[in-house]
Amino acid sequence: MYEQQIQEDILFFMLYAAVTMLSLIACCYLMFRKGNAFAPDITTPPRLRRWTIAFLAIMTLGHLWYLPSYFLPPGNEQLMCKLLGGLFDCLTTIPFAIAILFTMLQDRKRSLWPIAVMMAPLVAGMVICIATFNTDIMPMLLLYIQVVGIGLIIYMVHEVIRYGRWLRDNYADLEHKEMWQSFVALTVILVAFGIYVGGLRWPAYEVIIQVCDIIIICFILWRVETLSDLSSPQALSDTEEEDTESSEAMENGGLSQHIQDKIGLLLQKHCIDTQLYLQHDLTLMQLAKAVGTNRYYLSLYFSCQGITYNAYINNLRINHFVEIYSKAVASRRPFTAQQLAHDSGYRSYSTFSLAFKQRMGESVSGWVKKATSLQS
Numbered sequence: 001m002y003e004q005q006i007q008e009d010i011l012f013f014m015l016y017a018a019v020t021m022l023s024l025i026a027c028c029y030l031m032f033r034k035g036n037a038f039a040p041d042i043t044t045p046p047r048l049r050r051w052t053i054a055f056l057a058i059m060t061l062g063h064l065w066y067l068p069s070y071f072l073p074p075g076n077e078q079l080m081c082k083l084l085g086g087l088f089d090c091l092t093t094i095p096f097a098i099a100i101l102f103t104m105l106q107d108r109k110r111s112l113w114p115i116a117v118m119m120a121p122l123v124a125g126m127v128i129c130i131a132t133f134n135t136d137i138m139p140m141l142l143l144y145i146q147v148v149g150i151g152l153i154i155y156m157v158h159e160v161i162r163y164g165r166w167l168r169d170n171y172a173d174l175e176h177k178e179m180w181q182s183f184v185a186l187t188v189i190l191v192a193f194g195i196y197v198g199g200l201r202w203p204a205y206e207v208i209i210q211v212c213d214i215i216i217i218c219f220i221l222w223r224v225e226t227l228s229d230l231s232s233p234q235a236l237s238d239t240e241e242e243d244t245e246s247s248e249a250m251e252n253g254g255l256s257q258h259i260q261d262k263i264g265l266l267l268q269k270h271c272i273d274t275q276l277y278l279q280h281d282l283t284l285m286q287l288a289k290a291v292g293t294n295r296y297y298l299s300l301y302f303s304c305q306g307i308t309y310n311a312y313i314n315n316l317r318i319n320h321f322v323e324i325y326s327k328a329v330a331s332r333r334p335f336t337a338q339q340l341a342h343d344s345g346y347r348s349y350s351t352f353s354l355a356f357k358q359r360m361g362e363s364v365s366g367w368v369k370k371a372t373s374l375q376s
Contacts, residue, residue: 020063027056087126107166172313175348
């Protein structure tokens with residue numbers, strides 16, 4: 001029994017050391033490597049990269065701080081070590097994890113001061129526990145953390161849904177920008193958060209925490225590598241001139257039919273006739289400049305048509321795919337659906353497949369089979 005306990009302790013400390021080294025290596029990688037190894041064509045949001053570096057550095061320091069508590073005998077010294085570690089988590093680890101969640105959503109720059117407000121009661125409570133060397137209020141602090149976690153979930157779900165609408169309204173290519181990764185990030189971090197708060201008496205609690213740390217490190221490292229930077233002008237707020245025009249348009253009940261017809265003609269001339277929609281990563285701002293209007297008017301035009309900017313561009317691209325597919329079949333030249341999708345403006349075939357199914361009501365392979373049978 002004693003030998004088995006020693007073996008379990010050795011395995012745990014090997015896991016603990018591996019997590020510490022992994023967080024340190026990931027931190028150094030993001031700090032010193034300029035480009036991305038996994039997705040070299042992606043430019044990472046600098047703000048997200050900085051917050052992630054800080055979070056990984058804090059995770060490394062936290063592991064180093066908690067390490068002596070595993071060797072101290074149960075008593076005052078071990079308790080004080082854990083209380084100071086809890087204060088460290090309240091001041092750094094938890095707020096920085098929330099900041100990463102906020103930063104992943106690039107539709108606007110969210111203020112971080114509410115995080116400090118949320119964490120202030122926790123920090124005050126931990127300071128009281130340390131000063132009085134008494135943990136009687138700890139259940140209240142854990143309950144408060146749970147309430148904060150539930151509130152954060154509700155807020156983030158609302159903001160992620162809003163972020164998804166913003167993406168569809170402003171971007172035609174959603175690869176590396178999809179909102180579901182933000183839901184995954186929220187789930188992973190909050191599950192680990194819940195385990196951290198509620199699993200203090202679990203037999204395998206410490207092991208589960210280390211496994212969660214590995215998942216968090218790998219996920220946020222991957223997310224930083226694959227998330228495109230959207231902090232270009234189209235991701236910022238409108239100019240003062242556009243705000244004035246926007247207010248006037250709202251006062252007039254939206255765009256008049258005359259303006260809608262004019263924008264429709266401009267889109268035909270500068271987007272459809274020139275096949276501008278085939279440009280990869282074409283944004284609403286870029287299209288507005290090409291058409292000769294502002295982003296708000298163009299967005300309002302699509303809203304009046306009952307579609308989003310993303311749907312408008314996808315419709316044009318899929319129509320183009322159908323056209324060049326028919327020509328390729330008629331000329332009997334070799335081709336692949338992947339190549340035709342790329343020629344139709346899509347970087348990712350999976351993005352094309354999803355858009356095609358939404359537009360045509362069936363999969364690409366199913367449509368190709370029907371089209372081939374009709375032409376044979």
